[in-house]
Amino acid sequence: FDQGTFAGTMRVAYTAPDRLSDVIFRLLPNGGGIYGDASLEVSDVKVDGRPIGAELTGGGTTLCIPLSSPLEPGETIVVDLSFDGRGARSSEGGASGYGVLTKGEAAITLAAFYPLLAPRTEEGWVIHPVPGFGDALVADYAAYHVVVTTETGLGVAATGELIDAAVEDGSTTYRFATGGARDFSIAITDGYEMTEERSGDFTVRTWFTPDDSDAGRAARRLAIEAVALYEGVIGDLPIREIELVEVTLHEAAGVESSGLILISSEYAEHPEDPFYDVIVSHEVAHQWFYNTVGNDVIDDPWLDEGLVSYLSHVFLEQTHPGAAGDQLRRWETSYEAASDKYDYLTVASRLFDFPDVSSYTSYVYSGGALLFDAIRSEIGDSAFFTALSDYYRENSGKIATPADLIGAFERASDRSLDRLFAGFTGN
Numbered sequence: 278f279d280q281g282t283f284a285g286t287m288r289v290a291y292t293a294p295d296r297l298s299d300v301i302f303r304l305l306p307n308g309g310g311i312y313g314d315a316s317l318e319v320s321d322v323k324v325d326g327r328p329i330g331a332e333l334t335g336g337g338t339t340l341c342i343p344l345s346s347p348l349e350p351g352e353t354i355v356v357d358l359s360f361d362g363r364g365a366r367s368s369e370g371g372a373s374g375y376g377v378l379t380k381g382e383a384a385i386t387l388a389a390f391y392p393l394l395a396p397r398t399e400e401g402w403v404i405h406p407v408p409g410f411g412d413a414l415v416a417d418y419a420a421y422h423v424v425v426t427t428e429t430g431l432g433v434a435a436t437g438e439l440i441d442a443a444v445e446d447g448s449t450t451y452r453f454a455t456g457g458a459r460d461f462s463i464a465i466t467d468g469y470e471m472t473e474e475r476s477g478d479f480t481v482r483t484w485f486t487p488d489d490s491d492a493g494r495a496a497r498r499l500a501i502e503a504v505a506l507y508e509g510v511i512g513d514l515p516i517r518e519i520e521l522v523e524v525t526l527h528e529a530a531g532v533e534s535s536g537l538i539l540i541s542s543e544y545a546e547h548p549e550d551p552f553y554d555v556i557v558s559h560e561v562a563h564q565w566f567y568n569t570v571g572n573d574v575i576d577d578p579w580l581d582e583g584l585v586s587y588l589s590h591v592f593l594e595q596t597h598p599g600a601a602g603d604q605l606r607r608w609e610t611s612y613e614a615a616s617d618k619y620d621y622l623t624v625a626s627r628l629f630d631f632p633d634v635s636s637y638t639s640y641v642y643s644g645g646a647l648l649f650d651a652i653r654s655e656i657g658d659s660a661f662f663t664a665l666s667d668y669y670r671e672n673s674g675k676i677a678t679p680a681d682l683i684g685a686f687e688r689a690s691d692r693s694l695d696r697l698f699a700g701f702t703g704n
Contacts, residue, residue, distance in 0.1 A: 283363075311410065
């Protein structure tokens, strides 16, 4: 914990969607960018129990494992490997990266800390460089069974359900499992308060410092209210637990992982601010659109970020109606200013088309949210939320495309929305 290092082994069972001659894993921390100077190394690669040589490319971010014989569609292989790495170092003067794979003073965050199996589409393996802003992780929906061992006395928040924990010789071993997730993330804390609150069969846990207990209490309430609202208008989540952890983040107010949400300590200082409602409800909405329904966050970042930004507005309409109106006006100002300055961009531009984080957020978050507000105004609440519910149901566990979402809105409203979408996306 003190050194911010980690090590592990993993076994992946993978069923080929088409004929394969290799299997690709991503080592995202080695790409720098949002992961700063974190690092990840791999050793002892085996396929079906046999050692095999693997090649690192893409600046150490892509591990290519050749297969001795092609894998036919529907056939399954088992890949075993060992890995170790180090989180980026956070300090009072700043940190490298967002803080999602980082050793801070009282916490270590472990997102994308292990080799991630690259998803595969009709075009082949999905392999993108690691960006300096935005999101990097594109992954298949998978079941996880994870064993975590750390020194006794530390708090461990993680994706999935805690099955059991055992203490031995100063170490505690935890077993977690989840039936489906885009990723498995962990936050290990020292001196935090963990508080659990249940609503029906749903559990929300917060891991906040004692000084920010009010922010933890507010986060639990907001998360429970957001889950109730979104399940009512979109559909039930397959996961029934969410962890919210206060940590030091840089250039981010909150960050989503599967079943685990990071909340910036900076914003935890003011939980009474309506923007705190936005942060929590935005990241909770990602459990529907990122975790359950995936998308390519490099090619189509608006597909989840624009949508969950707007869902935070839907939530704010319930909790702070006046602030919801102010939020729309801020989005309009941000989007219009960016459109004037970067008229060659659109809401649907790829992440790497944006020259900086400001233009990215103005188009993808602000412009994307305004697009969904325009759709809602055009087709009405009933068709709007019916479309979101249909899109969610039809694409759960998949990597969705813009055509999937647009089609859902057009079917629910029984009208063409080409002109409306073209006004925001250019096509």
